[in-house]
Amino acid sequence: MNEPMHVEQYAMFELNLTGTAAGNPYADVELSATFTHTATGRTIEVGGFYRGEGRYGVRFMPVGTGAWTYETHATDPALAGHAGAIAVDPASEGNHGRVLPARDVAKGAARDAYGPELAYRFSYEDGTDYQPYGTTCYAWTNQAPDVQDRTVETLAHAPFNKIRMCVFPKFYDFNTADPAMFAYPGSMAEGFDHTRFNEPFFENLDRRIAQLRDLGIEADVILLHPYDKPEWGFSKMTKAEDEFYLKYMARRYGAYRNIWWSLANEYDLLPWKSLEDWRDYARVVMGNDAFGHLRSIHNCIPIYDYNEPWCTHCSIQRVDVTRTTECVADWRKAYGKPVVCDEPGYEGNIYWGWGNLTGEELTRRFWEGAMRGGYVTHGETFIDKGEQVWWAHGGELHGESPARIAFMRKVFADVPLDATPLDASLAPGDVWPVASPLPEGTALTPTLEKGIQYWDVPVLRSGTDFQLVYLGWFRPAYREFPLPAGARYTVDVIDTWNMTVETLPGVYEGKVRVELGRQYMAVRIRKVA
Amino acid sequence: MNEPMHVEQYAMFELNLTGTAAGNPYADVELSATFTHTATGRTIEVGGFYRGEGRYGVRFMPVGTGAWTYETHATDPALAGHAGAIAVDPASEGNHGRVLPARDVAKGAARDAYGPELAYRFSYEDGTDYQPYGTTCYAWTNQAPDVQDRTVETLAHAPFNKIRMCVFPKFYDFNTADPAMFAYPGSMAEGFDHTRFNEPFFENLDRRIAQLRDLGIEADVILLHPYDKPEWGFSKMTKAEDEFYLKYMARRYGAYRNIWWSLANEYDLLPWKSLEDWRDYARVVMGNDAFGHLRSIHNCIPIYDYNEPWCTHCSIQRVDVTRTTECVADWRKAYGKPVVCDEPGYEGNIYWGWGNLTGEELTRRFWEGAMRGGYVTHGETFIDKGEQVWWAHGGELHGESPARIAFMRKVFADVPLDATPLDASLAPGDVWPVASPLPEGTALTPTLEKGIQYWDVPVLRSGTDFQLVYLGWFRPAYREFPLPAGARYTVDVIDTWNMTVETLPGVYEGKVRVELGRQYMAVRIRKVA
Structure with missing residues (x-):
């Protein structure tokens, strides 16, 4: 031997x-x-x-x-x-293995650290916590090689540790060019042979996924999608052809530790594929991926039933005029799995409301989702900043949110893993007393008596040690925060937009009044050891 | 004689x-x-x-x-x-009589002008359309006389034509002073006699309501409220005492043409009064107001059932982190009556989320509500601009929204009375075709095929003559709008924040591309006669 x-x-x-x-x-x-x-x-x-x-x-x-x-x-x-x-x-530094549901992989102290949050968390398989901060470049591996190189270069300096990307090319607004290579042998004129694969196409994909891996970025690979044109036809293959392709993908890419499987983008825009088809497709992927990577599917309008056992997590699109990542609390209750808001709207100025948010608003949606115990994915859709639109092609980033997302990652790296979103309706029994009650003699319903302190803002809390409050678009001049009895606390005022952390002088007992006065502020309160 | x-x-x-x-x-x-x-x-x-x-x-x-x-x-x-x-x-200019539900009072051509919107509209009894642009000064008539005078002076130059105001004084954050006069004889030390009234208190109220009338402002009088203290006790009178008071109010103020009756503010914070009590109270008011003024009641959390026949309109509070006046469409469906969003949050910087909105956000909520066929009420809660906080005391206004509300009133004065909010799910059958479809070959669900043009923004439309689109916080670089065939259109770009109207040069057929690029824009398209 x-x-x-x-x-x-x-x-x-x-x-x-x-x-x-x-x-x-x-x-x-x-x-x-x-x-x-x-x-x-x-x-x-x-x-x-x-x-x-x-x-x-x-x-x-x-x-x-x-x-x-x-x-x-x-x-x-x-x-x-x-x-x-x-x-x-042994794995070298920075190599933590696959990302998996924390409840499937975290053990011992690493598992205990999640406390009640275990069901909603991801972990690397070596026990290191993983919090997805994704971005979206649907068709980046189908662009010209230099554009792909520039995308990798941009990602090397961006705050993202996950990317949503399709295998097949994309045909859609601002995406009408044909790619240089296809996944199948053949041509647009003569058709493609769905029983064979085009090796150079997959060698490029191999290389790009490896580059992402080396940057510490999870490749959330979208296996099927509807942004197709008749001359391509990859959205309209037969079920047998789909399964042949899925088997190939699972075998070829399952050994990349940074692979996630997204069966489809906007599965409901592929109405000729049934829910039973998706379940069958999940079985094909699971049967051929020897390494059991994360699996989900992404909706346009109707949210998929992530209670289905094959789904390891939620990958939700919710584009509403107003409520997007605020819904995380509902989704956690509905599915009991990690919630990734994979399309909460994009920063940019495309003509549709899903892609013309300000940097402030996308950053706010990141915070609103995270404060409720979910994860949020970035995208960028400026249509007047050059040939590439990041969300589809990659290239360069132009927006204001990535820097704020980088700042947010740092803040959340310090949040205890068991920090749990406060359900305002359950707040009163807890050790952080209801404060700033209405004056004596003011009538309150039981609902308000219970939850009035935090009805308007999301709160993450770990026992009596830690509390993070995010004030979003509200801009109080100041706010008082009650502190649990018998301990002293330090207080940080975090400006999530201007990316500053100001520690108030001294330590506080009983309560603390915090001057605020701007939008997009957070307040972090930590017990003095 | x-x-x-x-x-x-x-x-x-x-x-x-x-x-x-x-x-x-x-x-x-x-x-x-x-x-x-x-x-x-x-x-x-x-x-x-x-x-x-x-x-x-x-x-x-x-x-x-x-x-x-x-x-x-x-x-x-x-x-x-x-x-x-x-x-x-005959009434002199500017005197149009009472405001009533349009379906109860508009006749002939004035009635026909409302078209399908009749159920959701108010009208003066002489047939003049009335659109409420309210503000909130709960306890203004319980302040010192000079403060009351200053409030009237402010209102004379403000854009508001309705004011929400309590009869009794208010005890709440920033409202802890006792008023100089009470509605009843007696004293805080010795108690009040609820079988008699204090004439100077009501003479002041007479005078203030008359001043509002002379300014063209409807007095939306809140008869009962929970912001009370034990030494006052006006929220805890017996049912007989409440009814004695309501009868007096209805008889004394029913002949002011500018009176509206709001049975209570935050009725659910008076849980010792039952729903049956409120119905009885409505009967007392109706039985003693010879002139049948508008009647409603205002909630804190659970919205009242405005289907009750005594309610002439909805007076809704909805303070949510995100969705407030966007809910107008739902409320129109639920109640089939005019919808007034009487507390969609206030501009200011008080510590609670209902009162620390930016001027931009409150203005946006005004537009979002109006674009869905409802009406929105202003309030202001700056706690660092002097002794008075407008929402409670009156005094002066400091915010940025009133000027924008004045601008909005002018825009809506030109909206056809029958302009109806577009239900995106019903859009396709209509004369403004679905435009900017996804590229050929893109799969769409039937839902999207029907509504894609306007799924993200509210639209008001009158036949093929008029369309108003409001883009809210979205900021597309540009947007294309399809135009009904066989007619020519003029296009105005409205900046609702900077208060400008830019008319595009020329007339348009087929479709028009409108450059936008900022938040809070609206586009108005009108057929050339």
Whole structure:
């Protein structure tokens, strides 16, 4: 046996084999490999895939350190019986493995840290907390190579750790150019062969997903979408063709630790695919992704039933004139899973209301969602800043929200993991007393007596240690905050727009009056140890 | 018979009589007068009221021109059998009589002008359209006289034609001073006599309501409210005492043409009064107001059921973090009556979210409500601009919204009375075609195919003659608007914040592209005659 190849934990080990090129190996040849962890005996069966010209691949993500062995199985004898060993070294800094639901992966102290928030959180598989701050570049891998390079460069300096991206090209307003490469062999004039894949297209996708991985960015890959044109036809393939493609994607990309699966964008704009189709498609993905990556689906109007067991989290679009990420509280109750608001409107100036928000407003929606225990995704749709519109093409960012999102990430990195959104209707029984009551003799309904302190603003709270209040577009001159008895507190005034944190001098007991006077302020109150 | 007294139509004719002062005439003496219109034989029975010191009043608002006669009836012989004649001259300019539901009062062409909007509109009784642009000064008539004078002076130059005002004083944050006069004889130390009234208090109220009338401002009088303190106790009177008071109010103020009745502010904060109580109170008001003024009631949290027949219109509070006046469409459907959003939040900087909006946001809420066929009421709660806070005390206005509300009034004065809010889900069948469709081959659900043009912005439309679109906080670089075939249109770009109207050069057919690029814009499109 040769010296085993060294691979980093959660990195990708790729087995490249050569076999038959006869017939249609994409469809005809079945290849897999069994990987066995020597220390534990754990085995992982990984499906392979064809790359054209007799070349085959099996991609494996080592989930445990130490020695692994593998052996291939195949319908083509040339591919079967290949065996070897891998030595898996500990993950290097910044490599935390897959992002998964915290309740599926966090253990021990890391799990306990989430407290009541466990169900609504993501975690890397090494126990490191993960909070998605996504952006959206639907068709960035279908642009000219230099545009793709510029997108990667922009992402390297942006605050985003997730990107929503399609596999297939996009046909829509400001998206009418045909891409240079397609996923399938063939042409727009003569049609595409949906039984084979176009290797250069996928090699580009491989490379781009690897670049995202190296930047610490999760690739939230949208497998199907409706922004299609008849000469392309990728939204109108048969169910068998869809499943053939999904199997290929799951096998080829499942070993990238930064992959998430979004079955579709605006699934309801593909009404010729039924809910049963989507469930079947989820099964195909789950059956061929050996590494169980996150799975969801995204709506246009009707929100998908994320209670379906295959969904690991919510990926919700809610574009309303007024209420978007404020709905997170409802969605947490409805689905009991992490809530990602993947389209709460974009910063920009496109003619539709989903994409002509100010930077202030998109930043506000980020905060409103996070304060209710959800996650929010960015997008940018300026139509007069050059050829590329970020939301579709990538390129450069022009808006004012990314800097504020970077600032917000820093603030939320310091929020205790178990900080729970306060339900104002349940507030009174708790240790932060209702303060600023109306004067003596003022009548209040029981509802108001219970919740009056925080009926108007969202609150995140961890026991008596921590409280964060976000005031959004309100701009009180000042506000008083009651403090739990028997402890001293420090108070920070956070300007979420101007990106400043001002710590009030001294420590406070009983209550604290905080001068505010501007919009988009937050107040952070922490117990002195 | 003496020469008849000349009175202007819809003005107040007051009959002052002297009778017994023995016992408690407030409770013991019943006085009324029958007024008969000579030309038509119509009679109106009007209840009188006691003013103290043997003085009695009967107040009559002549609803028809020409000769009227009257005769009194009373349990005190000194008050009975007084007869006389009035010559009613036509109303002078600016005197349009009472405001009433348009469907109750508009006739002929004036009625037809409302088209499908009839149910949701107010009209003066002479057929002149009335659109409420209200403000809020809850306790202004309970302030020092000079403050009251300053309030009147401010109102003389403000854009408001309705004011929400309480009879009783207010005890609440920033409202802790005792008034100089109370509605009842007695004192805070020794208690008040709820069987008698304090004439100077009501003479002041008379004068203030008359001043409002002379400024063309409707007095939306709040009869009961919860902002009370034990030493006052006006929110905790017995039902009999409440009804005694309501009868007095209805008789004393029913002849002011500018009176509206609001049974209560935040009725749900008076939980010791039942829904049946409120219905009984409405009956008392209706039974003693000879002139059938508008009647409603205002909520804190649960919205009253305005389907109750005694309610002439909705007077709704909706303070939500996000959606307020956008709900007008729902309320029109629920109640089928004019919708007044009487508390959509205030401009200011008080510490609660109902009163720390920017001028931009309150102005936006005005537009959002009006674009959906409702009416919105102003309030101002700056707590650092001097002793008075407008929403409670009156005094001066400091905010940025009043000037914008004045501008908005001018814009809406030119909106056709039958302009109807577009229900985007019903848009397609109509003459303004769905425009800017997604590119060929893009899949759309039936919902989107029907409504996509205007799913994101409210639209008011009158046939093919007129369309007003309001873009609120959205800020598209430009937007295209389809125009009905076979006609030419002029286009105005309205900046609702900077208060400008820019008419695009020329006339347009088919469609028009309008450059926008800022928030709070509206586009008005009118057919060329």
